[in-house]
Ligand code: ATP
């Protein structure tokens with residue numbers, strides 16, 4: 155049984171050479187990477203594709219099971235190495251360390267339990283669980299028996315949960331009794347019961363993990379305790395042979411641009427792509443402790459807490475709690491406690507911690523850090539500098555990783571400390587990724603540097619989405635129709651004279667002021683230059699004379715401020731940074747911005763508030779902070 159890891163690039167020159175090779179002959183390049191894994195049967199064809207239908211198939215005819223590659227093949231060399239390191243919400247509570255051998259045994263037990271409940275290959279299983287080891291174990295168990303997992307963040311409303319369960323016709327929901335978040339225990343099973351009351355006709359069983367042990371309502375016709383179903387099961391379960399193109403999971407996007415899409419990923423390509431990108435972007439070496447702070451309910455958790463790291467035999471940490479409990483120093487305390495070598499988080503968390511002051515980060519021993527990463531949205535310069543200076547002590551390379559639920563894995567990023575780094579630039583595409591900038595008006599590819607345009611991909615990579623669940627036309631229409639022959643990301647980007655990419659933001663976040671088009675991100679960056687500004691969101695609103703006016707929501711650093719004077723100063727800053735055309739017409743100071751769970755500003759809500767349409771704000775239940783909406787509406791100018 156081969157037990158090799160993806161090829162690890164070790165210099166920037168090598169990156170250039172490998173990149174060229176991956177473009178000259180993508181099939182040979184990816185076939186060589188795929189050959190490092192365990193296949194039950196080799197593939198017949200490396201790739202067949204068209205971006206019209208679209209149809210993309212990698213490693214067709216090949217048979218594999220991703221968990222055999224995450225678990226079984228590591229047992230010989232690293233059976234006693236920690237696979238999952240669990241840091242609980244309560245700092246004094248016991249840290250759980252699951253070795254590869256223990257994880258393998260536990261995954262097999264849950265696999266057997268699921269089979270006993272009648273879950274078979276192709277059935278869908280929904281997860282609504284906190285960040286506890288049983289979540290990781292059960293997701294892998296699904297994959298082991300060929301069931302399709304659909305993880306829903308355990309903070310979404312009953313309605314949001316029911317919508318997702320019904321969209322995928324899930325047969326089982328796996329949940330916990332309660333969820334620990336900082337000082338609070340939040341009911342989880344209760345929300346599942348509410349979802350079932352709304353109506354989820356496909357659900358036959360609710361498997362309940364006892365987490366806090368508090369009381370829950372119980373209906374024996376469908377409720378079943380996790381420990382009762384699992385604990386007596388045999389610790390061995392043969393992995394279900396899967397076709398490379400069988401569905402591995404469905405994951406709903408955050409919905410910041412509309413109704414969430416059920417993005418579908420398949421077994422073979424996703425495996426190869428997440429392992430390759432994990433190893434290269436984080437430059438992971440044996441023995442390192444890697445920590446990604448995302449939730450598994452988000453693609454980052456799928457690809458870079460679970461699959462990528464486990465495929466590479468890494469030690470991956472799961473954190474149950476929140477960054478501000480017991481105080482805003484928790485992340486850094488945990489890094490120190492476990493000697494974290496690679497740390498991966500989101501700009502929204504960094505900005506929140508930055509606003510609490512430097513005392514919380516200073517005084518911690520962060521000397522084990524080798525790479526620190528950012529994901530989820532463009533990182534503004536101020537947050538980048540803070541991350542670099544305070545966390546990275548001016549030394550540790552930052553990888554600003556651009557990618558999407560749909561891409562399966564990281565697409566544009568530095569490779570650890572090998573690549574040149576530049577604040578707010580994600581950098582160069584990874585090997586195998588053929589990015590393009592396209593002119594919005596002509597649809598032509600822009601090949602010169604510097605240049606800016608629609609961010610597209612010209613050629614398939616193994617981690618690309620295959621469809622959107624139950625609605626292939628939506629997949630075609632959303633990603634493959636804007637620029638014929640290319641995958642369109644929905645983002646706009648700029649390439650500098652050296653070919654490094656900077657993500658400007660979503661293309662639909664463009665405002666047209668008196669005929670001048672500008673990205674809202676550009677105006678936000680300008681406002682952020684003011685020393686008292688912590689965060690900004692800019693949207694357009696109907697304006698009688700200009701067509702669209704600029705409405706800015708601004709969060710200030712704590713303290714007493716003279717609002718009128720600050721407004722003038724902010725306008726002056728924008729005038730200086732961009733020009734008078736970009737100066738905001740209205741500036742509203744706010745405490746918080748409405749955010750999705752993955753840290754994105756919910757702009758459709760801000761646009762409605764700015765336009766005065768405060769009645770039809772739509773579903774706000776998937777927000778991290780629904781209360782922000784009300785205070786913003788009240789303070790509208
Ligand atoms: P929906 O598609 O439903 O609106 P979403 O796009 O918010 O949801 P994700 O797939 O989690 O859901 O987010 C991907 C988007 O996040 C990218 O298209 C991009 O706009 C943004 N993004 C992610 N990482 C970065 C980054 N490093 N720099 C800039 N933008 C990023």
Ligand code: MG
Nearest residue numbers: 407411558644
């Ligand atoms: Mg998106």
